[in-house]
Each structure stands twice: as C-alpha cells, then as structure tokens.
Amino acid sequence: MTKHTHIRNFAIIAHIDHGKSTLADRMIEFCGGLSDREMKDQVLDSMDIERERGITIKAQTVALKYKAKDGETYELNLMDTPGHVDFSYEVSRSLAAVEGALLVVDATQGVEAQTLANAYLAIEADLEIVPVLNKIDLQAAEPDRIKTQIEDVVGLDASDAIEISAKTGLGIEDVLEALVARLPAPEGDAEAPLKAMLVDSWYDPYLGVMILVRVKDGKLTKGMKVDFMAAGAKHQIDQVGIFTPKATQVDALGPGQVGYITASIKTVAETQVGDTITETKRPAESPLEGFKPSVPVVFSSLFPVDNAEFEDLRDSLAKLRLNDASFQYEAETSAALGFGFRCGFLGLLHLEIVQERLEREFDLDLITTAPSVIYRLHLNDGTVKELHNPADMPDPTYINFIEEPWIRATIMVPDEHLGGILALCTERRGEQVELTYAGSRAMVIYRLPLNEVVFDFYDRLKSTSRGYASFDYQIDDYREADLAKVSILVNSEAVDALAFVAHRSQAESRGRAICERLKDLIPRQLFKIAIQAAIGGKVVARSTLSALRKDVTSKCYGGDITRKRKLLEKQKKGKKRMRQFGQVEIPQSAFLAALRMDDN
Amino acid sequence: MTKPEPAFGIYIHWPFCQSKCPYCDFNSHVAEHIDQVAWRSAYLAELDHYAKETSARTVTSLFFGGGTPSLMPSKTATAIIETVRSRWKTAENLEITAEANPSSSDIATFEGLAEAGVNRLSLGVQSFDDGALKFLGRAHDSSQALAAITKAKQIFPRISFDLIYGLPGQSEAAWADALKDALSLAGEHISVYQLTIEPGTDFHRQRVAPADPELGAGLFEMTREILQNAGLPAYEISNHAQKGAECRHNLVYWRGEDYVGIGPGAHGRISRPSKDNYDIEMTLAWRAPGAWLGQVQKSGSGLHKRQKLGLSERRDELFLMGLRLAEGVSAERFQRQTGISLEDSLNEGALEALIGENYLICDTDGIRATEAGLLRLDAVLAHLLSSAPELQ
Numbered sequence: 006m007t008k009h010t011h012i013r014n015f016a017i018i019a020h021i022d023h024g025k026s027t028l029a030d031r032m033i034e035f036c037g038g039l040s041d042r043e044m045k046d047q048v049l050d051s052m053d054i055e056r057e058r059g060i061t062i063k064a065q066t067v068a069l070k071y072k073a074k075d076g077e078t079y080e081l082n083l084m085d086t087p088g089h090v091d092f093s094y095e096v097s098r099s100l101a102a103v104e105g106a107l108l109v110v111d112a113t114q115g116v117e118a119q120t121l122a123n124a125y126l127a128i129e130a131d132l133e134i135v136p137v138l139n140k141i142d143l144q145a146a147e148p149d150r151i152k153t154q155i156e157d158v159v160g161l162d163a164s165d166a167i168e169i170s171a172k173t174g175l176g177i178e179d180v181l182e183a184l185v186a187r188l189p190a191p192e193g194d195a196e197a198p199l200k201a202m203l204v205d206s207w208y209d210p211y212l213g214v215m216i217l218v219r220v221k222d223g224k225l226t227k228g229m230k231v232d233f234m235a236a237g238a239k240h241q242i243d244q245v246g247i248f249t250p251k252a253t254q255v256d257a258l259g260p261g262q263v264g265y266i267t268a269s270i271k272t273v274a275e276t277q278v279g280d281t282i283t284e285t286k287r288p289a290e291s292p293l294e295g296f297k298p299s300v301p302v303v304f305s306s307l308f309p310v311d312n313a314e315f316e317d318l319r320d321s322l323a324k325l326r327l328n329d330a331s332f333q334y335e336a337e338t339s340a341a342l343g344f345g346f347r348c349g350f351l352g353l354l355h356l357e358i359v360q361e362r363l364e365r366e367f368d369l370d371l372i373t374t375a376p377s378v379i380y381r382l383h384l385n386d387g388t389v390k391e392l393h394n395p396a397d398m399p400d401p402t403y404i405n406f407i408e409e410p411w412i413r414a415t416i417m418v419p420d421e422h423l424g425g426i427l428a429l430c431t432e433r434r435g436e437q438v439e440l441t442y443a444g445s446r447a448m449v450i451y452r453l454p455l456n457e458v459v460f461d462f463y464d465r466l467k468s469t470s471r472g473y474a475s476f477d478y479q480i481d482d483y484r485e486a487d488l489a490k491v492s493i494l495v496n497s498e499a500v501d502a503l504a505f506v507a508h509r510s511q512a513e514s515r516g517r518a519i520c521e522r523l524k525d526l527i528p529r530q531l532f533k534i535a536i537q538a539a540i541g542g543k544v545v546a547r548s549t550l551s552a553l554r555k556d557v558t559s560k561c562y563g564g565d566i567t568r569k570r571k572l573l574e575k576q577k578k579g580k581k582r583m584r585q586f587g588q589v590e591i592p593q594s595a596f597l598a599a600l601r602m603d604d605n
Numbered sequence: 606m607t608k609p610e611p612a613f614g615i616y617i618h619w620p621f622c623q624s625k626c627p628y629c630d631f632n633s634h635v636a637e638h639i640d641q642v643a644w645r646s647a648y649l650a651e652l653d654h655y656a657k658e659t660s661a662r663t664v665t666s667l668f669f670g671g672g673t674p675s676l677m678p679s680k681t682a683t684a685i686i687e688t689v690r691s692r693w694k695t696a697e698n699l700e701i702t703a704e705a706n707p708s709s710s711d712i713a714t715f716e717g718l719a720e721a722g723v724n725r726l727s728l729g730v731q732s733f734d735d736g737a738l739k740f741l742g743r744a745h746d747s748s749q750a751l752a753a754i755t756k757a758k759q760i761f762p763r764i765s766f767d768l769i770y771g772l773p774g775q776s777e778a779a780w781a782d783a784l785k786d787a788l789s790l791a792g793e794h795i796s797v798y799q800l801t802i803e804p805g806t807d808f809h810r811q812r813v814a815p816a817d818p819e820l821g822a823g824l825f826e827m828t829r830e831i832l833q834n835a836g837l838p839a840y841e842i843s844n845h846a847q848k849g850a851e852c853r854h855n856l857v858y859w860r861g862e863d864y865v866g867i868g869p870g871a872h873g874r875i876s877r878p879s880k881d882n883y884d885i886e887m888t889l890a891w892r893a894p895g896a897w898l899g900q901v902q903k904s905g906s907g908l909h910k911r912q913k914l915g916l917s918e919r920r921d922e923l924f925l926m927g928l929r930l931a932e933g934v935s936a937e938r939f940q941r942q943t944g945i946s947l948e949d950s951l952n953e954g955a956l957e958a959l960i961g962e963n964y965l966i967c968d969t970d971g972i973r974a975t976e977a978g979l980l981r982l983d984a985v986l987a988h989l990l991s992s993a994p995e996l997q
Contacts (some may be wrong), residue, residue: 531984532962552962555822557982559798559843561929563616563858564632564872567887569925570918577991588958 008190009261014082014219015184016100016132018124019109020117020475024139027171028109028180029067029083033250035177036069036081066204066217066263067250073185081184082263084204086123091352093479094297095205097126098279101295102204102219102263105133105188107180108161112138112146112168115154115446117475118417124159133188136166137180142173150444157443193260199223199284201258202293203233206276208327212244214270215252218282219263221293226257230285231268234292236277239285240268274330299331301349302410302480303376303459304393305356306337306502307363308345310370310597315344321367322346325359332359337394341502341584341596342372347394353459372597374502376459381408381483396501398490401541409486410455412478413438415448422470423447429469433457434508452481456506491516491545493523494537496587502596513538517546519599526595529553532588611941613659614666614857617648617685618868619674620894623710627742627807628769628800632870633672634894645681647901648867649688651890654906655865656692659875662863664693666700666854669723675705679717686722700763700853702727707745707753715760725763725852727796728753733787737772742807754790763850765794770824771816772800777823784828788835793850797828798843822980829976842929842979859930861923861942866890869897869907876942883944885914916996919943920950925986933966933973945996947971952992959985 019025069081086099100106106127110116127134136155138148152163167183169176204217218225225231229242246254247264258264270276278299281292309318322334333349350356356376363369380392383405392398414435418426420442430437430451439450453462458478466474489512493503503523507515516538523536527550538546561569584591622633667689669675669682686701702725703718705711715726732738733747745753757764768787770780787795802808802815816824829839837845841859844852857864863885866873870892876885889910891897897907914922920943927934936947943950948967956972959965964978964985978985 531959531964531981531988553981553984554818555825555980556818556984557825557842557980559801561842561858561926562855563614563864563866563874564618564870566858566874566922566926567872567889570921573921573925573987573990576987580991 007194007260008192009259010190011077012080012082012191012261013105013184013188014084014103014191014261014263015188016084016086016103016106016127017109018086018106018120018127018134019139020111020114020120023109023111023114023117023120024171025085025109028107028137028139028169028177029085031171031174031177032069032081032083032181033067035174035181036071065250066248068247068263071181071185074182075185079185080262081181084263091350091355093122093126094299094351095278096123097130097295098202098204100127100130100132101279101293102202103132104191105135105184107137107184108134108155108159109137109139110151110155112140112148112151113143115151115444116158116417118415118448118477119475121159121417121448122415122477122479124161128160134161135180135183135187136161136163138166138168139171141168142170142175154443154446158441158448191261193220194222195224195260197222198287198289199225199229199231199282200289200293201225201282203276203278203280203282204263205278206270206273206330208273209267212267214273214276215265215267216270216276216282217263217265218258220258220260222260222289223284224257224259225264225266225282227254231282232285232288233276233280233282234289235280235296235298236275238275240270243267243269272327272330274326276330299351301331301333301351302455303350303352303356303378304347305350305376306339306342306345306347306374306394307334307360308339308342308372308374308502308597310372312343314369317367318346318363318369318371321363321369322348324367325362329359331355339396339502341500342374342593349393353463372600374600375505377506378410378455378459380488380506383408392506395490395504395506398504398506401489406485407488408483409488411452411481411484412455412458413481414451414453414458414476414478416451416466416474416476417446417448418470418474420445420447422473423449425469426466426474429462429465433462453478454484454486454508455480457508489540492539493519494535494539494544495523495527495591496535496589497537498586500586500596503599509540512540513545516540520546520548523595523599524548524550526598527591528595530589534586534589534591610663612665612853612857612860612862613662614668614854614862614864615652615655615664615689616854616864616866616868616871616873617667617669617674618866618871618890619669619671619677620869621676622671622673623676623706623708624742624744625807627811628803630803630806631672632892636894641678641681643898643902645678645684647898647907648681648685650901650905651867651907652685652688652692654908655867655873655875659863659865660693662693663696664689664699665696666702666857668701668854669703671704673706673711674703675711675714675718679714679721682718682721682723700725702852702854704729705753705757706743707750709745709749712749712753712756715756719760724761725765726757726761727852728757728764728766730754730766730787731769732772732783734783737769737775740772741769751790758792763794764792765796765846765852766791767796767798769798769800770828771821773813775816777820777827780824781827781831784831788831788837791835791837794844794846794852795832795837796844797832799825825980826976838931840931842982856930859926860935860938861919861926867907869894881944883916883919883942885919885942886911887914916943916945917993920993920996921990924990928965928972928974928978928982928986931973932971934971936969936971939971943996950993950996951989952994955989955992959989965989 017025065085067083071081072078084099084103086096108124148168152166155161155163167179200221201218206214206216209215227245244267246252279296283289309315331351334346337345337347382390382392384403385405435451435453441448487509488506489509490506491512492499520536520538533552534550536548537544620634621636701723703723704727706729730750731741735746802813832845839845840851863874863876871890873888890907891900891909901907939947963975966973
C-alpha cells in the first residue's frame with residue numbers, strides 16, 4: 006500500500022441551512038476553481054429543487070488545487086453528499102469514498118437530528134471528523150455551548166473545532182489547512198488490479214450517463230474495458246475526468262482519486278451505487294464491501310388529473326428514471342381514478358421530490374394516493390406475500406398474520422416542545438428507546454411503525470414543535486401487528502384508490518374521517534348517496550349525502566333551446582370523467598380532492 | 606273528426622331597449638338612432654323569405670319579444686301583422702302577444718299596439734316594491750306598474766305580467782306577502798321567475814349571489830302553492846295561468862312545434878312533416894342588430910346558420926322543453942314528431958330509477974315530472990338524457 010500524500014478526500018456533513026453549500030462555494034472560490042463570473046451561489050446543488058429546498062439529492066464532487074502553508078500543492082476532493090434520511094445508503098457510499106469529513110454545525114442552532122445521523126454514519130465509516138462551527142459572525146452564535154453539545158450528543162472532541170463564517174469568508178483557509186493537516190492521505194496500490202467504487206451516476210444530455218468514481222486500487226484510463234461487478238455488465242470507458250468543478254478530461258485516475266467516467270451507458274438504471282468497477286482483462290479478486298441494491302420502502306400511486314395526460318405521465322416517468330434509478334413504477338388501473346402508475350420510493354422526501362419534478366419539469370397535474378408501506382402477509386397456506394397496495398389486500402380469512410415495517414427514529418427537539426412530541430409518538434404507537442438532554446434540547450429515540458410515519462407524521466412533528474424539531478430515521482425491522490384494511494364504499498361499491506391499511510385501534514376513526522370528508526366533497530345528486538367505511542365485510546362508519554334540493558332553469562323559451570341542448574351535450578361528454586356508483590355518477594374530482602386533503 | 610293542425614308560431618325580435626337591466630342576458634341593445642324605415646322593410650323582407658317555404662302552415666301565434674318591442678313604432682307592428690295575415694293562413698283565434706315595460710313611454714304605445722292587432726300584452730313588472738325595482742335597474746316604479754296594469758287591462762283582452770323573486774335578502778314571508786298583493790292585480794296569467802345570475806350581466810360582474818338552493822326550493826314550492834290556491838296553477842316551471850289562458854305561443858316552444866324566428870339573433874325550428882320524414886332544421890339569425898339588418902338588405906334574409914337536427918338532438922330538445930310543462934311530454938305528439946315511441950327513445954334503467962325516486966311519472970299520456978322532479982328538473986334531464994341511446 007502506498008500513501009498518496011498530496012490527495013485529501015472529504016465530505017461535508019450538515020443539517021439543511023447550516024451552510025454546507027455556502028462553505029463549499031467559499032472553498033472553490035479560495036482555490037480559484039471558477040472565475041467570479043462563473044460563480045453563482047451554491048454551485049454544487051444544480052437542480053432547481055435542490056437549490057430551493059437547500060438539500061442535495063445527487064452526490065457531486067469537486068477537485069480543488071490548494072497551495073497549503075507548507076508550500077506544497079494538494080488535491081482536495083470534496084464529495085458533496087445527499088443530505089437526507091431517504092438517501093442514507095447513498096450517503097454511506099459517498100462516505101466510503103472519502104477519508105474524512107467536515108461536520109458543519111450552525112453556531113446559533115446546534116446539532117440537529119440529521120447531522121447526528123450522518124455523523125454516526127461517518128463515525129461508523131471510520132472517518133476523521135473535523136467539527137466546524139459556522140455562522141460565527143452572528144450575534145446569536147454560542148460557540149462554547151455548541152462545542153459542549155457536539156461533545157455530549159455526537160461524542161466527538163470539539164476542543165479544536167474551527168470557527169468560521171462561510172458567508173463572510175472568515176476561517177475558510179483554516180478549514181483548508183485542517184483538511185491537509187488532520188485528514189489521512191488515501192492509500193492504494195497503483196499496480197494492483199483496478200478497484201473503483203461507483204459513488205453516483207446521472208444522465209447528461211450530451212455525454213450520456215456520467216459516473217462518479219473513487220479509485221481504490223489500480224488505474225482507470227480512457228479506452229479501458231471494464232466490468233461492473235454487481236451489475237455483471239461490461240463497458241468501454243470513453244472519457245475520464247475530474248470536476249474543477251467544470252468537467253475536465255484527464256488521462257487517468259489513480260488510487261485515492263475521485264473523478265468521473267463515461268462509457269456510452271444510456272440509463273442510470275444500468276449503474277448501481279456502490280458497485281465495483283474493475284478491469285476486464287485483469288479483474289480484482291473480490292468487489293469492495295458494502296454494496297446493496299436500493300429498495301423502495303414507500304409506495305404511492307400517481308394519477309394524472311386529466312386522463313388524457315396518461316401517456317405524458319408515462320414518458321415523463323421514463324425520462325425521470327434516466328436520472329434516478331431508485332424509484333420504480335408500473336402501470337395501474339383504478340376504477341375511481343382511471344389510469345396511473347404505482348410507484349415505489351426510497352422514502353417520503355423522495356416521493357415528494359419525484360412528484361414535484363413531474364409537476365414542475367414536465368408540467369403535469371398529478372394526484373398522489375396516500376403513501377403506503379410494504380406489508381408482509383403471512384397467508385394461511387404458509388406463503389408470504391409482500392403487499393404494496395392496500396387495494397390488493399386479500400380477504401382476511403386467507404391471512405394468518407400481517408407484519409409491518411418499523412423504523413428507529415431520532416428526534417431532536419427543544420425542551421418546551423418535548424411533551425407534544427412524546428404524545429405524538431405515543432399516539433403513533435411509538436416505543437421510547439432513549440431520552441437524553443443536551444443543554445436545552447432533548448434527543449429522543451423511538452421505534453415507530455413506518456405506516457404511522459408516512460401518514461402526516463412529519464407535518465405533525467413540525468407543527469407540534471413550531472418547526473423546531475428535527476427528525477431522522479432508519480428502517481429497523483418487521484413486526485407482527487393487528488392491522489386492518491379499511492375500504493371506502495360509495496353506494497356499496499368500493500372506491501379502490503381510497504382504501505388504506507391502519508392499525509385496528511385507529512381504523513374506525515380514520516374511516517369515519519374520510520366518510521365525512523367525502524360527504525362534503527361529492528356534489529349532491531338526484532339520489533341519496535351512502536358513504537361507508539368497512540373493515541372486512543363490516544361497516545364501521547357511514548354518512549349519507551342527501552339528494553340535491555333545487556336545480557332548475559327558471560327561464561327557457563324558443564331562443565334558449567339550442568343553448569340548453571349544447572349544455573346537455575357538454576354534460577354528456579363530462580360523463581367520461583365521472584365514475585358510476587350504482588345510480589349515481591361521481592366526478593373524479595371529488596376523489597382527487599379527498600386524496601388532496603390527506604396531505605393536510 | 607280530423608285532428609287539429611299542429612300549432613305554428615312566428616317570433617319577432619325587436620332588439621332595442623331604453624336601458625339595459627343588470628340581470629338581463631337577452632339580445633338587447635341601447636341605440637341612439639334607429640332607422641325605422643329600414644328596420645320595417647327588413648322585417649317584412651324576412652317574413653317574405655320564410656313565407657315561401659311555410660305558407661302552407663296555419664299561423665296560430667305571433668309574438669313580439671325583445672328588447673322592448675312596445676317601443677317599436679305602431680306602423681311597423683301594423684305592417685308586420687298585416688304581412689303575416691297576407692302571406693299565411695292564420696288561426697281564427699290567432700294570439701298576438703307583445704312584451705312591454707310599465708314605464709310611461711311604454712304605456713303611451715298600448716293603444717297603438719292594440720290597433721295594430723296585438724291582443725295579449727306581457728308586462729315586465731318584476732316587482733311592486735320600489736327598492737327591489739331600483740335594485741333590478743328598472744326604469745319604472747310601483748305606481749307606474751299599477752298604472753300600466755290598469756291601462757293594459759282596459760285595452761287588451763288578455764294580459765300577463767312577470768315577477769322576480771329570490772332577490773338578495775328576500776325572506777320567504779316577504780315574498781309571500783308580495784305575491785299575495787300582486788295576485789289582486791293579476792289577470793288570467795302570470796310569470797314568476799327566480800332571480801338567476803347569468804354570465805355577461807352586471808349582476809354577474811358584481812358577484813350578486815343567487816338564493817341558496819334550500820331557500821330557493823322553499824320559495825319555489827311556496828309560489829306554486831299560493832298561485833295554485835288562487836286559481837293560477839303552474840302549467841310550466843315559471844308560468845301560471847287559468848285553464849285555457851296559457852300563452853299559446855310559448856306552448857309552441859315547450860311542445861316542440863315549429864316556429865319561425867325573425868330579427869337579430871332569433872332562433873327558429875322548421876320541419877317538413879311527412880309520412881316518413883322527421884327532419885327538423887334549426888335556423889339562427891345574425892345576432893348583432895347592424896349585421897342582421899345589413900344581411901337582410903343584401904340578401905333578403907338575415908339567416909346566419911341553418912342546420913338539420915339529428916334524431917337524438919330532436920329527442921333531447923323535446924324532453925328539455927316538454928318536461929317543463931305540467932302536462933309533460935305527450936306520447937302521441939312525440940310519436941308524430943319523431944316517428945318513434947317515447948319509451949324507445951330513452952334508457953329504461955334511467956327512466957325506472959327516476960320514476961322509482963318519484964321524480965317522473967310515466968303513463969299512457971306520456972312522461973311528466975312530479976313536483977319533486979320539477980324542482981330538480983335540470984338534474985333529472987341530465988340523468989335521463991345522458992344515458993339515452995343514440996337514435997338514427
């Protein structure tokens with residue numbers, strides 16, 4: 006093993022808004038990676054949604070040339086990691102590609118749940134962690150208190166934390182010096198068979214799929230034939246390069262280096278994060294450790310509000326998947342909502358991001374059904390079935406028992422809101438694992454059923470704590486639970502899109518809430534409409550929409566006939582967007598509205 | 606005994622008003638100057654145009670609508686009536702109605718209209734409450750309304766007047782009192798409309814709110830009851846009359862019979878009934894007064910559009926109009942007009958459902974709406990006709 010003494014690879018771990026991207030910008034600026042003209046705020050977050058939400062979805066990287074105080078020039082490779090719980094596997098792969106991390110904490114706010122989760126991932130990955138206190142220029146900054154908090158909560162020595170202001174540029178050089186002095190240089194054998202980790206990939210309209218790699222051993226060169234070990238695919242490398250942050254071609258990437266390759270790959274679905282790339286003619290004996298195919302945990306159906314947009318939705322999903330292989334979709338038909346897609350996501354944020362990109366970038370008006378998790382159905386015949394859609398739940402008589410996924414949630418919350426948060430967790434069937442205090446903040450760890458979290462938990466958490474609570478989770482295990490599928494019936498016919506699975510203790514009250522909501526949303530008709538919630542064959546809640554009271558044109562003479570007839574013809578056409586339930590036709594819009602209100 | 610000939614009406618549209626009312630969405634215009642000679646010739650030319658193809662028919666009613674047709678010079682009215690009588694056969698009891706407003710300038714024209722041959726006057730009274738009249742933007746007040754009714758009764762053998770209810774803030778009790786007061790002035794016929802807010806009107810722009818359905822239903826039911834008890838039962842959604850005093854011209858529309866429409870924006874329906882031909886054509890005149898006048902002067906007709914109605918469209922129209930009547934859609938007349946039986950033209954399940962819910966009654970006479978059905982007629986029609994089969 007050789008040390009590559011003039012290379013440092015590092016990640017930045019931070020909570021949303023704690024200044025990760027601004028710090029990255031300042032470092033690029035300091036090292037002269039971009040001209041002033043090319044510098045725009047937060048260079049690394051290139052998607053609109055990322056910039057707006059201040060989160061990073063795709064890992065990105067930049068290679069900086071830094072002339073240190075010792076007179077030597079170092080290659081500093083910054084790996085900008087995805088910063089959200091849904092992408093923790095991606096984060097773990099990014100962290101596996103570096104030797105150290107900057108832990109950026111807002112000196113006015115302190116450690117948040119997300120920082121903590123990612124810091125633990127960094128500690129687990131055996132990284133050298135340099136605490137950095139940002140926003141030190143603000144009046145409200147309390148560096149000493151925050152240092153204590155870092156020591157108490159994260160368990161890191163914060164005595165030599167670097168105090169900076171990414172906004173004003175204060176302390177940026179200290180950070181760069183610390184990277185050189187405190188982070189270990191990468192190791193790797195340049196003569197060994199190639200072993201490079203696939204850190205991330207994305208679709209570039211000109212170059213096709215670009216792959217971000219970290220070379221562990223050997224060399225990656227242009228024209229080389231390589232194997233993707235987990236995918237079992239062979240490719241020939243077209244381009245090798247680094248980001249300065251502009252993509253810049255180089256002859257080769259050696260051990261310890263971070264850069265990109267292209268290989269005429271058409272979709273990112275062919276590239277899996279964590280895969281090992283090796284040379285075809287001289288392959289490595291074993292792949293790098295830690296590879297895991299990404300698996301969706303939250304499912305939801307997407308329907309176009311206008312059925313005519315179904316094909317557009319199909320095309321848009323295909324395009325989106327070019328750049329995000331982690332979501333799945335398959336066509337679905339709903340009696341209530343028409344044609345759509347059942348989609349699987351890494352988590353709730355991922356769902357939101359996909360939905361938002363479809364609406365924004367592809368200009369689609371979409372409706373999303375209530376998110377569902379994967380239930381394991383143990384059937385009486387001994388088989389186990391995974392249930393992705395509540396509408397597909399078999400009759401309870403076939404089911405021996407059901408298991409549901411649980412999570413381990415970490416919540417950080419100011420003292421004064423702790424009571425509300427504990428009550429919320431209890432209401433959601435949570436089990437407390439740990440409760441610790443650090444200054445005026447509490448850290449609670451709960452085990453919670455994931456299906457309780459996908460159902461407006463995050464919104465409730467935010468409103469209960471006035472926005473101060475932060476939350477992170479990891480998938481834990483599956484446990485048996487007393488769950489029931491609640492069907493919503495209109496005039497005795499089930500509305501598939503509104504079916505949901507809930508714990509038996511809550512099934513009835515949620516069913517009742519939807520019945521009441523639908524009663525307000527369905528326009529009155531000529532006939533009474535019975536709206537019911539049922540578990541198994543048993544009706545547990547009902548509401549009745551009485552017939553409409555008055556609907557008659559006051560004046561209708563010779564000059565009005567044509568207009569009245571044309572109006573009727575329009576109504577006949579509108580029937581296509583109605584769903585028949587017994588004698589009544591209910592506009593699709595009522596179901597859409599019922600689902601929309603679930604968001605609130 | 607031979608069957609009486611089907612009714613046949615002629616509608617004359619006079620598009621001008623002195624001012625535009627805020628609830629009105631009719632084709633009415635306020636003009637500074639009207640070339641009366643040119644307009645008179647245009648009406649006569651258009652009558653000639655339609656007489657060519659329908660002269661075999663017997664005219665049973667003539668209706669001057671608008672606009673404010675009472676503002677039409679009596680010379681023009683006289684010429685129109687004379688032309689109708691000379692180009693067509695006319696029924697012995699030919700009904701000639703004119704609409705009029707109760708303002709003083711209108712009252713002055715009553716005698717001239719009567720001399721021209723008008724034998725039925727329909728007055729746009731709307732209310733006897735000065736506050737309500739002001740809100741409705743009417744040019745008259747309650748005393749003028751009284752004077753107009755009194756004068757009209759002296760001059761015309763048959764009169765009717767219009768009332769509007771469901772004004773913002775109007776309670777059931779207030780409307781009941783107003784209606785009972787009005788009854789003391791009513792003759793053989795009265796039209797009572799609920800205020801609706803139509804797109805394109807000032808009320809729509811001002812976002813005046815119509816009565817909510819609950820109150821509207823109460824007012825509708827109460828109106829029917831009060832007028833029924835006073836010997837003026839509803840023969841149509843908004844029209845009440847003593848037996849035999851119904852407006853024969855409007856019955857032409859509701860019963861789906863033929864009519865010729867003359868004047869800007871006027872609609873017509875002309876069929877050529879024969880043993881196996883049930884074609885009917887709709888006609889539509891140019892809507893803008895200037896455009897219509899110019900077209901008649903240029904080509905002898907103000908026709909803008911003329912097209913054949915398919916059998917399904919015909920069926921829809923016969924129900925849309927016919928179910929408004931207390932008598933409903935007559936099975937016999939429907940068979941004559943379309944060549945198919947009433948029941949075959951509908952979806953049996955939908956009809957059964959509406960009968961089962963007590964919205965419709967179906968017997969050998971035909972199909973008619975119950976009280977409950979009338980109250981929700983638009984929804985009943987949508988349910989009935991949207992499921993009805995395509996007819997060839």
